Amino acid sequence: MAYECNGATIEADEEGYILDISLWNTDLAGLIAEAENIEMGDDHWEVVNFLRNYYDEYQIAPAVRVLTKAVKRSLGPEKGNSKYLYELFPYGPAKQACKIAGLPKPTGCI
Amino acid sequence: MADYKVPCIDKPLDIPALARGSMAHSAPFPAAPEHQQALGFPGELVDDWHDKAIDKFAELLGKSRALQVYMDSCVKCGACTDKCQYFLGSGDPKNMPVARQDLMRKVYRRHFTWAGKIVPWLVDAEDLTEEVLDDWYSYFHQCSQCRRCSVFCPYGIDTAEISMAAREIMDHIGKGQKYCNEILGKVHKIGNNLGLPEKALANTLEDLEEDIEEETGLEVKLPLNVKGADILLVTPSADFFAEPHVDGLIGYAKVFHQAGVSWTISSYASEAANFAMFIGSYEQMKLVAARIRKAAEDLGVKRIIFGECGHAWRVAYAFLNTLAGPFDFLDPDYPVPQHICELTWDLIEKGALTLDKSANDHMTLTFHDSCNVARATRMGEEPGGQFEIPRAIIKACCNNFVDMDADTIRESTFCCGGGGGLLTDDLMETRINGASPRMQALKEVVDDHGVTHMAAICAICKSQFAKIMPIYGFEMDSIVSVHQLVSNAIILDGQTSGQTSEAE
Numbered sequence: 001m002a003y004e005c006n007g008a009t010i011e012a013d014e015e016g017y018i019l020d021i022s023l024w025n026t027d028l029a030g031l032i033a034e035a036e037n038i039e040m041g042d043d044h045w046e047v048v049n050f051l052r053n054y055y056d057e058y059q060i061a062p063a064v065r066v067l068t069k070a071v072k073r074s075l076g077p078e079k080g081n082s083k084y085l086y087e088l089f090p091y092g093p094a095k096q097a098c099k100i101a102g103l104p105k106p107t108g109c110i
Numbered sequence: 111m112a113d114y115k116v117p118c119i120d121k122p123l124d125i126p127a128l129a130r131g132s133m134a135h136s137a138p139f140p141a142a143p144e145h146q147q148a149l150g151f152p153g154e155l156v157d158d159w160h161d162k163a164i165d166k167f168a169e170l171l172g173k174s175r176a177l178q179v180y181m182d183s184c185v186k187c188g189a190c191t192d193k194c195q196y197f198l199g200s201g202d203p204k205n206m207p208v209a210r211q212d213l214m215r216k217v218y219r220r221h222f223t224w225a226g227k228i229v230p231w232l233v234d235a236e237d238l239t240e241e242v243l244d245d246w247y248s249y250f251h252q253c254s255q256c257r258r259c260s261v262f263c264p265y266g267i268d269t270a271e272i273s274m275a276a277r278e279i280m281d282h283i284g285k286g287q288k289y290c291n292e293i294l295g296k297v298h299k300i301g302n303n304l305g306l307p308e309k310a311l312a313n314t315l316e317d318l319e320e321d322i323e324e325e326t327g328l329e330v331k332l333p334l335n336v337k338g339a340d341i342l343l344v345t346p347s348a349d350f351f352a353e354p355h356v357d358g359l360i361g362y363a364k365v366f367h368q369a370g371v372s373w374t375i376s377s378y379a380s381e382a383a384n385f386a387m388f389i390g391s392y393e394q395m396k397l398v399a400a401r402i403r404k405a406a407e408d409l410g411v412k413r414i415i416f417g418e419c420g421h422a423w424r425v426a427y428a429f430l431n432t433l434a435g436p437f438d439f440l441d442p443d444y445p446v447p448q449h450i451c452e453l454t455w456d457l458i459e460k461g462a463l464t465l466d467k468s469a470n471d472h473m474t475l476t477f478h479d480s481c482n483v484a485r486a487t488r489m490g491e492e493p494g495g496q497f498e499i500p501r502a503i504i505k506a507c508c509n510n511f512v513d514m515d516a517d518t519i520r521e522s523t524f525c526c527g528g529g530g531g532l533l534t535d536d537l538m539e540t541r542i543n544g545a546s547p548r549m550q551a552l553k554e555v556v557d558d559h560g561v562t563h564m565a566a567i568c569a570i571c572k573s574q575f576a577k578i579m580p581i582y583g584f585e586m587d588s589i590v591s592v593h594q595l596v597s598n599a600i601i602l603d604g605q606t607s608g609q610t611s612e613a614e
Contacts, residue, residue, distance in 0.1 A: 014139050015535065058310035063351040066317055082353060086586070092577075094352075095535075107293050108303030109348040109383060109419070109533060109569035 003031050017098070017105045024052075024102030032100045036091070044088055044100075046074055051101040061098050061106050114539045116581055117199050117546035119553050123517070125192045129201035133543070137248045139536045141286035148295040149394060152284035159283040160238055164221050166279045171222065177275055180267045181218040184208060190259040190269075195524045196252045199543025204249050207259035207269045213245055214272055247285060250276040252540050254532050255388065256481035256525035273530070274390030281389055289534035290385045297398055302347035302381035308334075311377055314350050322360060327606030330367045332359070332375065335409070339374035341366070342406050344382045344426075344447075345417025346569035354591045355572055358418050361593025364600050365454050368463055373415075379405035382422035383569070388531035399425065399433035412441040415448045418591060420480035420529065420568030423449055427487040451567060452489050454596060455499045458506050465599040467509045473563045474510035475595070476555050477501055478548065478575075479523035480568035494520075500567055500592055507599035512559040518551040526566070528574030541574060542581060549582040556584075563588045565595060 003010045003018070005028045011019045016035060018024060029048060033040045040048075050070050054062045062070070064082055072080020085093035094106050117126075143153030156162055171178050190207040192198065197205035204210065212234075219226030219235035226235030236242060255270035280286065296305040306314075315332040322330040333339065343366075349359040366373045379401040386394030406414055414437075416426050426447045431437065437446045445452065457463050477500060489495040497520045505511050518524055527544025555561040566572050566589060575589035 058313060059307050060305060060310050063314050063317075063356065064353050065321075065356055066314065069317070082587075104305075106304060106351070107289070107296065108305075108351070109346050110304070110352040110573050 003028060003035075005031055013105075015099070015105065018102050021102050021104070029100050029102065032102075036096060036100065038089065038096070038100070040100075043075060043079065047071065047085070047088060047093065047097050048101045050074070051097055051103060055101070055103050061094060061103055064094055067093060114542055116542055119546060119550040119582060121550075122554075123198070123515075123547055123550050126198060126201035128203050130203060133196075133200045133202040133205060133252060133540065134245070134248060136252060136537065136540050137244075138251045138534060139288040141288045141291040145288060145291040145295055146281070146284060146286050148298065149281070149286075149291055149391070151281045151286055151291070155284045159243075159285075162283045163238055163243075163279050164217075166282045167217070167221070167275075170275050170278065171218075174271070174275070176268070176271055180211065180272055181215055181222070183265045184211060184215065184267055185265070187264060189262045189264060190267075193259045193262045194253075195256075195258070195527060195544045195547045196254075196540060199527075199546040200540075204245070205252055207263075210249055210253055211267065211269055211272050213242065213249055214276055217242065243280075243285070246276050247280060250280075251287060251532065251537065254481070254525040254527065254530035254544060256529055257485045258481065258522065258524065261485065261521055270530070274387070276390075277388070277531075278390035281391065287389070287531060289536070290389050290531040294385050294389075294394055294398070297381055297385075297401070301378050301401065303383050303385065304347040304351055306347055306350060306380065308377035311350060311375075311380055315375070318356070318360060318363070322363065326602055328367070328602055328604060330363050330602070332363050333373065334375050335377055336372070336374035337409050339372045339409060339411055341371055341373035341413045341415050342379070342402075342409060342411040343373055343375050343415050343417060343450075344379055344402055344405075344422070345375070345450075346382045346419040346422060347380055348569040348573060349417055350380075352569075352573055353576065354587065354589060354594055355418075355569055357594035357597060358591025359593075361591065361595075361597035361600075362417060362450055364597055364602060365450075365457065365463070365593070368600060368602050369453075369457055374409060374411070376405035376409060378408070382416050382419040382426070384422060384425040385531060387421055387425055395425065395429070396433050399430060402430070403434040403437070406437075407439065413444045413448060414440065414446065415450055415453055417450050418567040418569065418593060420482040420570060424482040424486040449489050450593065451499050451503060454593070455490070455503055458503065464601040465507050465596075466601055467507060467599055469598040470508040470595055471510070473508065473590075474512060474559065474561045475504055475508050475590075476512050476514050476552065476561045476564050477504060477519070477592075478514075478526065478564050478566045478571060479519050480566060480571050481523060481525045481529055483567060484521055484523045497521075500565075503592055504565055504595055507595040512555050512561055514551040514555050518547065524548045524551070526568070526571040526574040527578060529568075529570050533570050533574055541578060545574065545578045545582070549579070549584075552584070553582075563590050565590050565592050567592050
């Protein structure tokens with residue numbers, strides 16, 4: 001599949017993860033989120049930006065626990081739990097948020 | 111997620127009405143050429159795929175006496191027909207183990223038996239047509255290789271072996287599955303299924319050390335790449351990443367700490383899983399297993415201990431020595447390899463761990479036997495140790511434990527629905543189907559005995575249930591790691607917070 005974003009065609013895999021992560025931009029993130037039925041609010045962006053920064057440093061998305069702790073630090077203890085993250089990204093913070101952040105899908109026994 | 115029909119679990123386990131072809135549409139995403147080629151398989155379906163497939167089939171029959179016997183010996187008695195969770199969940203008769211086997215057996219008859227070559231129509235022999243190949247791809251990816259059917263087969267025919275052989279043949283003609291093959295590529299390149307690089311692994315482990323110190327006031331270490339450590343822990347990479355797996359990892363660390371042993375994780379062999387078994391590739395299995403041997407040698411450890419991972423324990427317990435042995439450089443006083451549950455239970459029996467069961471009083475537990483552990487391995491010295499030891503650990507850590515229906519546990523356990531390379535979103539419908547008998551058995555003990563949580567010792571089981579249980583109306587966090595219960599209950603020497611402070 002592919003996304004049409006600002007006149008450019010961005011290739012994605014069967015599940016909508018973009019193939020070339022360098023082509024990501026915030027407009028594209030909005031498009032991917034729309035396809036996932038997610039309306040991006042400030043908290044969504046907080047998570048997406050954290051994922052991208054973490055990926056820049058470690059070449060992988062963070063563990064759910066690491067993400068939860070980061071959210072707790074930036075958005076407060078009442079939001080720093082996996083329940084809240086699943087409210088933001090119902091199909092799972094790791095997979096769905098990664099897709100919107102333009103990162104590869106985490107694989108394995110997860 | 112697309113909407114799937116979720117099997118009803120209100121009624122007791124029953125044989126469903128037949129729904130012919132209801133799952134024929136199910137097929138996993140194909141492996142991309144680069145995933146295939148990284149494992150030495152053709153990138154896409156080769157032109158002479160039919161002849162290549164039959165050649166590979168012949169080669170496998172020559173190598174595996176078992177496969178030959180399984181092809182020849184079925185008498186169509188029907189004992190297996192209602193034993194597969196994918197049949198019970200879907201009603202599709204091609205998910206009956208005998209029918210799944212027959213997809214391969216009919217081609218076997220056509221090419222490898224005298225009658226099938228001359229009078230195929232008389233003996234149910236069939237050519238490997240494109241249609242049959244599509245059936246293989248679909249239905250051999252609706253088998254989790256859990257071996258439940260083989261327990262009930264009077265001849266012991268093992269559908270897992272047949273499904274592995276079918277996948278091996280398909281890989282060799284360029285028809286591989288994305289999930290397994292992409293992941294195997296990551297193991298070769300990075301060292302684990304997740305693709306978790308050393309830097310990220312180190313950061314994750316440090317983060318967990320901080321969490322444990324916050325909880326207990328103690329510096330409990332999760333050492334990485336420590337040369338000269340006594341024990342190499344080989345655990346599924348999901349233990350570094352997912353919930354509730356990571357809580358189990360914290361449990362192992364606390365047990366090692368309290369036992370006062372030196373241990374380490376290796377970034378080179380940061381994966382217990384060996385997906386090569388799922389695709390039936392002996393060559394790939396050897397390559398993945400060799401990483402564990404190399405890490406053990408490089409770090410100079412004396413023992414190898416496996417974390418909570420079902421099929422990894424099968425590969426480790428049953429095949430590790432053949433694949434990567436001999437392990438004569440390890441300490442012969444300990445099992446090679448050892449399961450983390452064996453270590454923990456041994457310490458509990460010796461009275462070396464202080465466990466406060468009341469720390470788990472907010473839960474009533476049941477235990478899901480993981481298929482590969484249950485039917486392909488053992489733990490401890492006694493027969494059935496693989497059933498008794500995990501239960502004994504749970505009971506030592508919890509006051510409330512109830513087993514599920516006897517037909518659904520121990521050697522008769524159902525697969526979680528996501529084993530054997532099926533734990534992928536593109537097979538969600540199959541995963542939902544396969545989980546239904548377990549969900550039914552769980553619902554019974556929830557309704558009748560107030561069970562609140564189910565424990566498991568397999569990364570695939572934990573991830574599958576965390577995803578599937580909400581679909582069946584259970585809470586996502588009602589699946590727990592066995593060593594998570596140990597982690598909750600254990601009181602470490604000198605612990606200043608956690609359970610101790612609550613008790614003060």
